[in-house]
Amino acid sequence: MVTLQTMDTIFYEAxxxxxxxxxxxxxxxxxxxxxxxxxxxxxxxxxxxxREPGVLIWRGFTPQEFASQCFGNRADYxxxxxxxxxxxxxxxxxxxxSSTIATQIPQAVGAAYSLxxxxxxxxxxxYFGDGGTSxxxxxxGLNFAAVTEAPVIFICRNNGWAISTPTSDQFRSDxxxxxxxxxxxxxxxxxxxxxxxxxxxxxxxxxxxxxxHRPILIEAVTYRVGHHSTSDDSTKYRPADEIEWWRMARxxxxxxxxxxxxxxxxxxxxxxQLRSSIRSQxxxxxxxxxxxxxxxxxxLFTDVYDDLPSNLREQEKLLRETISRHPQDYPADVPH
Amino acid sequence: xxxxxxxxxxxxxxxxxxxxxxxxxxxxxxxxRSFSVRKGASVVVVRxxxxxxxxxxPRGRRAQQLIANAVATKADSSAASSSSKPxxxxxxxxxxxxxxEEEMERDPCVCVMGEDVxxxxxxxxxxxxxATKFGDLRVLDTPIAENSFTGMGIGAAMTxxxxxxxxxxxxxxxxxxxxxxxxxxMLHYTxxxxxxxxxxxxxxxxxxxxxxxxxxxxxxxxxxxxxGIQMVACSTPYNAKGLMKAAIRSENPVILxxxxxxxxxxxxxxxxxxxxxxxxxxMVRPGEHVTILTYSRMRYHVMxxxxxxxxxxxxxxxxxxxxxxxxxxxxIGNSVKKTHRVLIVEECMRTGGIxxxxxxxxxxxxxxxxxxxxxxxSSQDVPTPYAGTLEEWTVVQPAQIxxxxxxxxx
Numbered sequence: 001m002v003t004l005q006t007m008d009t010i011f012y013e014a015x016x017x018x019x020x021x022x023x024x025x026x027x028x029x030x031x032x033x034x035x036x037x038x039x040x041x042x043x044x045x046x047x048x049x050x051r052e053p054g055v056l057i058w059r060g061f062t063p064q065e066f067a068s069q070c071f072g073n074r075a076d077y078x079x080x081x082x083x084x085x086x087x088x089x090x091x092x093x094x095x096x097x098s099s100t101i102a103t104q105i106p107q108a109v110g111a112a113y114s115l116x117x118x119x120x121x122x123x124x125x126x127y128f129g130d131g132g133t134s135x136x137x138x139x140x141g142l143n144f145a146a147v148t149e150a151p152v153i154f155i156c157r158n159n160g161w162a163i164s165t166p167t168s169d170q171f172r173s174d175x176x177x178x179x180x181x182x183x184x185x186x187x188x189x190x191x192x193x194x195x196x197x198x199x200x201x202x203x204x205x206x207x208x209x210x211x212x213h214r215p216i217l218i219e220a221v222t223y224r225v226g227h228h229s230t231s232d233d234s235t236k237y238r239p240a241d242e243i244e245w246w247r248m249a250r251x252x253x254x255x256x257x258x259x260x261x262x263x264x265x266x267x268x269x270x271x272x273q274l275r276s277s278i279r280s281q282x283x284x285x286x287x288x289x290x291x292x293x294x295x296x297x298x299x300l301f302t303d304v305y306d307d308l309p310s311n312l313r314e315q316e317k318l319l320r321e322t323i324s325r326h327p328q329d330y331p332a333d334v335p336h
Numbered sequence: 337x338x339x340x341x342x343x344x345x346x347x348x349x350x351x352x353x354x355x356x357x358x359x360x361x362x363x364x365x366x367x368x369r370s371f372s373v374r375k376g377a378s379v380v381v382v383r384x385x386x387x388x389x390x391x392x393x394p395r396g397r398r399a400q401q402l403i404a405n406a407v408a409t410k411a412d413s414s415a416a417s418s419s420s421k422p423x424x425x426x427x428x429x430x431x432x433x434x435x436x437e438e439e440m441e442r443d444p445c446v447c448v449m450g451e452d453v454x455x456x457x458x459x460x461x462x463x464x465x466x467a468t469k470f471g472d473l474r475v476l477d478t479p480i481a482e483n484s485f486t487g488m489g490i491g492a493a494m495t496x497x498x499x500x501x502x503x504x505x506x507x508x509x510x511x512x513x514x515x516x517x518x519x520x521x522m523l524h525y526t527x528x529x530x531x532x533x534x535x536x537x538x539x540x541x542x543x544x545x546x547x548x549x550x551x552x553x554x555x556x557x558x559x560x561x562x563x564g565i566q567m568v569a570c571s572t573p574y575n576a577k578g579l580m581k582a583a584i585r586s587e588n589p590v591i592l593x594x595x596x597x598x599x600x601x602x603x604x605x606x607x608x609x610x611x612x613x614x615x616x617x618x619m620v621r622p623g624e625h626v627t628i629l630t631y632s633r634m635r636y637h638v639m640x641x642x643x644x645x646x647x648x649x650x651x652x653x654x655x656x657x658x659x660x661x662x663x664x665x666x667x668i669g670n671s672v673k674k675t676h677r678v679l680i681v682e683e684c685m686r687t688g689g690i691x692x693x694x695x696x697x698x699x700x701x702x703x704x705x706x707x708x709x710x711x712x713x714s715s716q717d718v719p720t721p722y723a724g725t726l727e728e729w730t731v732v733q734p735a736q737i738x739x740x741x742x743x744x745x746x
Contacts, residue, residue, distance in 0.1 A: 045495060079528035088527045095494060096527035100518045106484035107491030107519070114495040117447070117473055140481030144488060147479060303529040304564050306587040309615075309662050 001030040001195070001253045002271075004054045006278045007063065008226070011070060014286055015084075015230045020070045024085045026051050028193070028225030031252035032157055034058055035198035036220075040125055040153070040206050045115070046094045047108040047126040049101070050085055051157065055125075059092040063282045067289035079303070080295040102132040105141035105154070109215075112150035116213060123151040123209040125202075131162025133176050139183070145215035146184040153205045154180070154217045157192065159224035164237040180217030192220030193252040196259075223250065296335040297323070423606045429599040431573035432462045432538075435580035436500060438609070440470055443498065446584055449476040449485055450502030450539075459504050460540055460599050486512035486537065490519050493535040498584060506541030506593065507553035520589045521564030536583045537591045542633055542683055543720050543731050544596035552720035552727075556593055556660050557689040567661040568614050569593040569632045573603040575658060578612025586614060593660070595633045617664035623653035626741055627671040629694060630681040631657045634732060638681050641737035650741060660690055668694075669702055676707040677744050681732055686714040711740050 008025040015023040026033055033054025037046075046055050053066065064075070069087050072080035077089055078096065088096025095111075098104065108126035115122050132138055133156060145152050156176045160167055173179060180187030186208070190201045198220060205216040223246040227234045234243065260266040297319065301312045308316075323330050426434065440446045447470075448463055454477040457464030467475040478485040482503065489499040503509040509516070516537065523531055543552040556567055566588050570576035576594070583590035620635065621642060630638045635656045642652050653671055657664060672678055678698060682691040691712040698710055713732045721727050 047491070077528045077530060078526060081528065082526045086526065088530060090527070090530040096523060096531060098519055098523065098526070100514060103487055103515060103519055104491075106481075106487030106515070107494070109484075110488035110491030110493075110497075110499070111495040113473075113476070113488065114492040114497045117497065136481065137484055137487060140479065140484030141487070143479050143481070144484060148476065303525045305524075305566070306532070310665070311662055 001034045001054070001256065002274055003057050003278050004030050004033060005253055006275060007053070007057070007066065007282055010279065010282045010286065011066075012226075012230065014070075019286065019290060020084050022084045022230055023070065024050055024229045025226035026054060028223050028246060028250075028252070029157055029159060030054060031195040031198050031256065032155070032192045032220045032222060035195045036125065036127075036155055036202045039199045039202035041122070042093065043120070043122040044093065044206070045108070045111050045122070045124045046092075047104040047111065047124060048087075048094065048097055049104060049128045049132060049157075050097045050099070051129065052127045053085065053087060055127075056087055056089065056092060056094050059094065061087070061089065061092060061094075063278075063285035064289065065089075067282075067285040068292070071286075071289040071292070072294065073289055073292040074295050075289070075292055076295070079299045081299075102128055102135035102137040102141075104128070105132070105135075105137050106144060108152050108154075109141050109145045109148065109150050112145065112152040112215075113148055116148075116150060121210060123153060123206055125153045125155060127155045127157060129162060130156065130158040130160070130167050130170055130176065131165065132156075133179060134170060139179075142180060142183040142185055142215070142217065149213045150215055151209040151213055152215045153202065153209055154185070154215060155202070156217065156219045157222060158219050159192075159222045161224045161228070161234070161238070163228045163232060164234070166238075175221075176219040177217065180219075185215045185217050187217040187219065189219045189221060192222030193250055193255060195252060195256045222252075225251075294331070294334045423604045425602055425604045426573060427599065428570070428573045428576050428594075428601045428603075429460055429462050431577040431603075431605060432570075432580050432594065433464065433466070435577035436463070436584070437466060437469070439581055439584040440466065440474065443584075445496060446498045446500065447474045447476065447492070448500045448502065449478050449489055449492075451478055451480060451485075451504050453477060453502050458502060460594075460596075462594075462599075463502065482508050482511035483513075483515050486515040487519065489535050489537070490515060490523070490533055493533045493589075494523065494531045498534050498536075500536045500538060500584060503537065503539030505551050505553075505596075506539045506555040507550055509537065509539065509555055510553070510558070512537075513558070516559065516565070516589075516591075517562045521562040524588075525564060532587050533589045534584075534587050535589045536580075536586075537589070538580070538583075538594060540594045540596040540599070542593075542595040542597070543715070543727065546722055546724055546727060547596065547720075548722050549719035554684045554689070554715075555591075557684045559591060560661050560690060560693060564589065565661065566590045566614055566659075567593065568659055569595075569657075571595070571598060571618075571632050571635045571656055571658070573601060574605045575612050575618060575656075577605060578610055579614065579658070581609075582611040582614045585611065590614065593632065597633055598636075612658075615659045615662060615664055617667040618656040618658050619653075619667065620656050621652065621654040623651040623675070625651045625675060626653065626677040626679055626744055627668070627675045628652050628654045628679045628681060628737070628741070629657050629668060630654070631660065631690070632683065634681045634683050637732060637734050638737055641734035641741070644734065644738050645741055648738075648742075650745060652741060657694070663694060663697055665697060665701060668698065672698060672702045673705045676705055678706065678710045679737070679740050679744055680710065680712040680714075681737055682712070682714050683731060684714055685717045686712070687717050689714050708744055711744055713737060713740055 011023050014020050037055040037058035068075040070084040086097040108124045112124040177187040177189040190197050225247045301316045453463040454467040454475050489501040492499050568579050570579045583592050628638050645652050680691040684690050691714050695710045715730045
């Protein structure tokens with residue numbers, strides 16, 4: 001959680017400094033990210049929305065790998081094709097973030113169906129926000145999961161805001177948990193800022209999902225302390241003191257720290273040490289990622305299909321010809 | 337690999353019926369399912385058994401003309417066909433099912449999902465019997481949410497299954513556009529090649545017989561722009577089975593367009609395992625005077641017109657383009673270089689259809705070989721009306737094709 005918080009602070013600053021083009025913070029939702037990741041195994045598939053990099057941190061994604069994706073350089077697994085924070089890693093079973101809202105929900109059901117057919121001892125976890133539950137895909141996805149008895153854990157990060165739309169304008173139902181019940185999915189509402197509660201809920205949900213082949217819906221109530229993204233200034237639509245209160249008084253990381261400190265497993269010095277160590281790692285990661293060259297021009301055309309078809313080969317040729325004729329108009333850090 | 341048919345000229349087929357080709361005479365008087373027969377204006381009745389009746393005389397006198405090669409037949413000169421087993425006859429929807437069934441037997445990862453595909457067997461019976469054979473999990477009946485079961489198919493494909501998603505009617509897949517465009521076509525690319533989506537999306541489309549505007553959509557024109565997908569259209573039992581199998585085996589997402597009116601076409605197909613190349617066009621009838629490019633149901637209207645044209649002394653080359661994305665510009669180009677005149681006959685609407693893109697592609701690549709501007713016959717930019725007579729006139733008819741060729745060859 002500390003890593004996530006620190007990463008968010010540093011990368012957000014990097015965006016403000018113009019070093020990366022875009023960033024999305026997870027401030028206030030660290031407990032949901034980390035606790036849920038800890039409660040599932042590395043065999044379980046993760047279909048994220050975009051505010052769950054903590055799950056990747058838990059699974060071992062390094063600061064370098066994060067930075068590479070944000071800078072879209074040659075080391076990026078996505079080969080520079082997606083916006084920053086659209087992480088994806090098949091070796092971590094973390095499916096590439098797609099900007100579209102809630103589309104991952106039916107996909108998660110499909111993946112769970114695939115696991116069920118292969119009789120694997122694993123489940124799928126998918127995340128979405130309160131806003132995502134208004135999308136048709138949410139409703140049909142839950143319905144499908146119930147009907148196909150798919151082992152999926154649906155985690156809704158009810159953080160109160162969909163960009164500038166508060167939940168009072170998003171739905172009039174009693175939160176999200178009732179919706180799951182309506183589809184025949186066992187649902188539970190959890191304090192998303194309580195790391196232990198989150199862990200406990202997800203852990204039990206996983207057991208139920210895998211052993212009983214059923215979907216579970218977890219509504220994790222929290223607050224989006226940060227802005228929606230670096231393109232947003234949330235003080236425009238919500239009071240600054242409300243944000244401050246949630247940031248200070250209801251911070252999930254502080255809450256967990258107090259608990260482990262009270263048990264004698266942690267101390268102020270350990271905290272300081274951890275934070276400064278992570279900070280320097282992240283700063284180094286950014287510095288290095290900045291210098292790595294971008295993916296070469298050919299990666300513009302690969303992976304559209306499994307092989308390069310003739311029309312794309314032609315288009316690549318045309319592009320290369322244009323580049324060689326007007327080299328001054330093309331960026332210098334993109335190899336040919 | 338793919339066998340390219342050499343359609344034998346109409347006159348030749350009538351005089352010498354090859355032993356292993358489709359024997360139209362036998363089926364003349366035993367239609368399986370006749371489509372509506374109308375008196376009055378010039379009517380084309382494409383009978384389900386592949387025979388075509390052309391009513392030239394508005395007063396109802398009918399000239400029975402057998403178009404043995406409207407359904408592509410195997411070239412009797414091919415040594416392979418004469419030495420192999422004679423094959424078996426079946427209808428197009430059965431051919432699709434056979435292809436699907438064989439692939440499901442061959443690879444346990446292949447599964448089917450869609451509305452009423454299970455015990456109901458699918459609205460056009462393409463999946464009939466599969467649920468009983470492979471189980472409810474492999475032939476999954478989904479609730480009515482196209483975007484979501486397409487999304488489900490994409491998620492399953494990314495985790496190792498090879499789903500075949502059926503749209504009950506292609507038009508319903510407009511609801512799945514988000515998943516198809518933003519995810520199916522994109523995720524292989526945006527994930528840096530980490531996740532593949534070997535999905536097949538198939539279903540019947542096109543203008544049927546009074547199905548109404550919403551059920552007469554030509555989705556190929558809407559989907560053709562999506563990067564990352566391939567599109568093919570089947571038109572005969574042979575290529576239906578071959579394309580189905582090739583699509584399932586492909587690592588790319590493939591959309592297979594079937595046509596509502598072609599499901600009952602009958603043909604004799606080989607017993608042995610075969611696939612059709614997804615990117616290849618099919619030479620239906622070689623010729624010298626004009627290249628007619630078409631696909632799906634319009635192939636039959638074109639072959640109908642070809643009969644008339646041959647009688648009038650023209651020699652049209654008919655190519656079923658089959659691969660709608662990408663176009664087989666190699667086959668098409670060779671034909672253009674030979675005939676120097678191109679007529680495109682499609683069922684899409686004029687604006688933004690496959691024909692529009694094909695015209696642009698040919699102009700771009702083969703302008704020097706053209707003696708005349710490309711002509712494109714398409715449906716008008718109107719929703720398909722329900723009234724039978726109106727509906728008929730939104731679809732390109734053989735008479736229009738004949739006129740177009742005459743104009744082109746002046």
